[in-house]
Amino acid sequence: MKQEIINPFLTSARAVWKEEPGREPTFSGCSPVNSALTTKDTTSPIRVNGSIDGHVLCGFDIETVGSIASMTSARPIDCVDDAAMSIVVGLVSHISGQAAVVLENAGFPCEISHPLAFTAVGSMTDTGHIPQLRGHL
Secondary structure, eight states, X not given: OOHHHHHXXXXXXXXXXXXXXXXXXXXXXXXXXXXXXXXXXEEEEEEEEESSOEEEEEEEOHHHHHHHHHXXXXXXXXXXXXXXXXXXXXXXXXXXXXXXXXXXXXXXXXXXXXOOOEEOTTOEEEOTTOOEEXXXX
């Protein structure tokens, strides 16, 4: 996995996280992942097509979803409801949109699917033999 492909998602995540929820996350590195990945409590998959090809899986635990939703809405949200999921999808959409611009400017034009979010703790995703990195924020 090339650093110039991964970095746009990580830097976009940090920038958007700082802007929207209003807190800068701590980046603690990347680790390789085999083809099967177990999702966290809430997962937002993104499909990347074009000069690069693959998937980006953004995983959030329940506490993070509630925290994000509460910080970006006018009311406290203490459960993962439709409003919280909509806020997560909006955040991930903002991250992937910024990453797409950075990738295109770096010579990797691509299309990125509109993200969705689902809750399915322990779901296994398998990307075949596509190498993956997990960024830890």
